[in-house]
Amino acid sequence: MTAFAIRRPDTAFADTRRAKEVQEIRDPRHLAWIASLPSVISGAFGCEAAHVNFPDKRFGKHMRGKGTKAGDNWTLPLLPDEHRTGPNAQHKTGHEQAWWEAHGIDANTLADRLWRVSGDTEAAIKIILEARKP
Secondary structure, eight states: OOOOOOOOOTTTTOSSOOGGGOOOOOOHHHHHHHHTSOOTTTOOSSOEEEEOOSOBGGGTBOOOOTTOOOOTTSEEEEOHIIIIISTTOGGGSSOHHHHHHHTTOOHHHHHHHHHHTTTOHHHHHHHHHHHHOO
């Protein structure tokens, strides 16, 4: 008597493609444009493009491996102090999603909205002001 094997395709039980299969968008012009916008935290200018690295199934974003970053379409403007150099910076918290939530920002939704208007500074500033409202 032979045991039977259940065959399933690699995509069985997968809601989206595997993270390795997803080509991340790289767009230096978008990064420069994001850096020209006011900070989504303080509203001040002089920003850097900060990648939003935590997963979000609403957008098909998967958990990232260490040392990898999200595509350039998943970026938001932050001051250097808010992004990486300050004591409470995004990269120093250890839990990025909680950091954004503590600031009242839905980071993935906001990054997606900015990507959709990339290059339109007037539209982006309106989106940022709306996101910063309490």
